[in-house]
Amino acid sequence: MRSNRPRATGEFSDSSMSDIAFLLLIFFLVTTTFDVQKGISYQLPKKPDEQTEEVVIDETNRLVMTIKQWGIGSYVALIDQAPPDGPLQRARAGEDVALDDPVLQEGIMTLAAQRAETVETTSARLLNNLEVAKGVPSGTYSSLNSAIQAENLTPMVRSGLIREIMGADAPVTVDPNFGEVAFGDTLVLADARQGNIASAVRESELVVILKFFPDCDYDGMIAALDVIRRNGVSRTGITLQERLGGGV
Amino acid sequence: MKFKRRMKVGSAIGSSTMSDIVFLLLVFFMATTIFKDDSGLRIRFPQAHPQVMSELGKENLMVAVWIKQMNPGDSQSEVIARIGDYDLPIDQVAVQLKGLADKFWREQNKHLDVIVLNADTRVPMSAMVGLFADLRFEELYSIQFNAQPLSTGI
Numbered sequence: 001m002r003s004n005r006p007r008a009t010g011e012f013s014d015s016s017m018s019d020i021a022f023l024l025l026i027f028f029l030v031t032t033t034f035d036v037q038k039g040i041s042y043q044l045p046k047k048p049d050e051q052t053e054e055v056v057i058d059e060t061n062r063l064v065m066t067i068k069q070w071g072i073g074s075y076v077a078l079i080d081q082a083p084p085d086g087p088l089q090r091a092r093a094g095e096d097v098a099l100d101d102p103v104l105q106e107g108i109m110t111l112a113a114q115r116a117e118t119v120e121t122t123s124a125r126l127l128n129n130l131e132v133a134k135g136v137p138s139g140t141y142s143s144l145n146s147a148i149q150a151e152n153l154t155p156m157v158r159s160g161l162i163r164e165i166m167g168a169d170a171p172v173t174v175d176p177n178f179g180e181v182a183f184g185d186t187l188v189l190a191d192a193r194q195g196n197i198a199s200a201v202r203e204s205e206l207v208v209i210l211k212f213f214p215d216c217d218y219d220g221m222i223a224a225l226d227v228i229r230r231n232g233v234s235r236t237g238i239t240l241q242e243r244l245g246g247g248v
Numbered sequence: 249m250k251f252k253r254r255m256k257v258g259s260a261i262g263s264s265t266m267s268d269i270v271f272l273l274l275v276f277f278m279a280t281t282i283f284k285d286d287s288g289l290r291i292r293f294p295q296a297h298p299q300v301m302s303e304l305g306k307e308n309l310m311v312a313v314w315i316k317q318m319n320p321g322d323s324q325s326e327v328i329a330r331i332g333d334y335d336l337p338i339d340q341v342a343v344q345l346k347g348l349a350d351k352f353w354r355e356q357n358k359h360l361d362v363i364v365l366n367a368d369t370r371v372p373m374s375a376m377v378g379l380f381a382d383l384r385f386e387e388l389y390s391i392q393f394n395a396q397p398l399s400t401g402i
Contacts, residue, residue, distance in 0.1 A: 017267035025274060038301040039364065039394035044384045161299050214374035215323060218367050221376065222294035222395055229300040240377045 040225050045237070057207045060084065061115055063108070064209045066241050067224050068096065069216040075099045075223055080211070086111050099220075099227050112204035112232040113162070116183035119175040119202065126187050126200035133198045145177060153189045153197070160184030160201065162232045184232050201234070209237040289314040289330050291368035296395040304392060308361040311348055313341055315379075320370035327375040338375055342382030349388065364392045 045055075064081040076096040082088040087107035097104045127144045131137070134151075141147035148155060155177045162184030163170045172180040178187055181202055188199045208228050212221060221238065228236060291314065304310060311331065315338060319325035327338045336344060349360035363383065367376065383391070 014267065015263045018263060018270055021267050021270040021274065025270065036303055037364070037366075037394050038298070038303045038397065039392040040296055040300055041302050041362075042391045042393060044380055044389040044391065046389065047384050047387055212373040212377065214372060216373045217369060218371040218373065218376055219294045219369035221373060222296055222369075222393060225393070226296045226300055230297055238377060238380060240374060 040222065040229065042225070042236070057209075061205050062207055062209065063088070063111060064211065065224075066211045066213070067099070067216055067220055068213050069220055070098075073219065075216070075220040077104060077224070082107075083111060083206075086114065099223055105227060105231055108206075108208070108228060108233060109162070109165075109231040112206045113171060113183050115205040116171070116232075117203055117205055119173050119178070119181050119187075122181075122187055122200050122202040123175070123177070126189065126198055129200055130189055130198040148177065148189070151191060153191050156188045156190060157181055158186040158188055158199075160186060160232075161230060203234045204232050205235070206233055207235045207237065208233050209239065211239050211241040213241050289316045289328075289366075289368070291316050291366060292370070293366070293394060293396045294369045295398045298397040301395060301397060302392075304362060304364070309352060309358050310362040310364050310392075311345060311360060312364040312366060313345070315341075315365065315367040315371055315375075317368065317371050317375075320368065323372065327371055338379055339382065341379060342386045342388065345383070345388055346386040360388070362390045362392050363388055364394055366394045 059081075060083045062081060063079070063083065066078040066080055068076050068078065070076045075098070077099055078096045079088050087110050088104070123144045127141060127147060128138065130144075130147060131140055134140075141150065147153065157178050157180070159182065163182045166182075170182040170184075172182045175181050181187065183202055183204065186199050186201045188196050190196045210221070210224050210228075225236065314330040315327065316329075317325050317327045328335055329338050329341045330336075331341070331344055331348075334344075345360070345363060352358050352360050380391075383389070
């Protein structure tokens with residue numbers, strides 16, 4: 001008599017194995033991140049020669065600070081010279097303040113905001129950046145407005161760190177192309193095909209000269225640059241505090 | 249009369265080799281992928297606020313320079329730099345970079361855009377300002393100071 005019981009086979013289904021392998025592959029593809037180094041960008045001043053005259057920064061736009069190390073990872077600033085009739089005057093009498101002092105930071109931001117360049121100046125730089133990005137000779141477009149019309153561009157404003165800190169208190173200027181532009185904002189031109197083509201930040205005309213004691217460490221320079229960039233200053237000079245019988 | 253049943257043709261495709269292929273690919277790429285070693289010096293990076301930092305675009309031609317003092321804290325100790333696999337004193341960095349920039353221009357018709365400085369936090373500013381003066385003299389103006397992002401808020 002034949003029995004109808006199913007026979008046990010010696011196979012197992014391995015079709016899901018490829019699913020598992022692909023799943024692992026995709027998981028690692030998505031989650032693997034490569035370390036990207038970020039940093040503070042800095043532009044050294046142009047080398048003086050016969051053709052270029054030495055640039056003299058007006059006293060009203062100049063803040064000079066000496067940075068001194070005060071133990072490991074701690075730095076103090078001495079205000080050597082501040083623009084007249086503005087904040088940070090009190091600190092002129094050789095008083096040193098910690099770099100992270102809120103009064104110092106607020107003072108720098110106020111000075112920077114008072115000296116914010118006009119939107120026209122930023123627009124002129126934006127027009128220049130657009131010409132460079134398009135690879136056309138300088139002066140191709142008569143104005144930013146005509147460039148926007150000719151290239152069918154969308155003007156946009158990307159809000160900056162200052163607006164984030166000051167919120168509604170941030171002083172704004174209304175521009176016919178961009179609308180409300182605060183100090184520290186970035187003006188962007190975009191088109192439908194390539195997206196953002198050119199941008200320019202509305203900077204401050206304030207120049208901060210940082211004079212470091214020769215034995216102050218590099219960490220102090222980054223800390224000082226960090227403080228002044230966060231408060232809207234992009235134009236900086238770095239030098240050494242001159243000492244009798246030496247110095248650079 | 250009993251007819252013989254005709255043999256049926258199965259419609260399944262054997263997929264058991266698929267996993268072998270995928271694993272083989274996985275193992276192949278795992279074995280052959282080489283991560284470019286930075287071959288830098290062991291340094292402590294300074295920290296900065298993420299919003300003041302920028303990232304360099306891939307199209308930028310850059311050269312990384314590593315800077316460290318041999319004995320941090322000792323003011324007499326020599327400050328050394330490393331470009332690629334070569335160690336050199338810090339006062340020769342600018343001349344070497346100028347040579348590299350000229351070579352890029354001659355051979356590839358490309359400008360050296362940025363000099364990326366990976367400097368140790370304890371390097372004295374006297375050495376750094378000296379380096380900036382040398383770079384200016386060689387007309388290399390664009391620098392990026394690499395830093396690690398601070399995790400705290402504004």
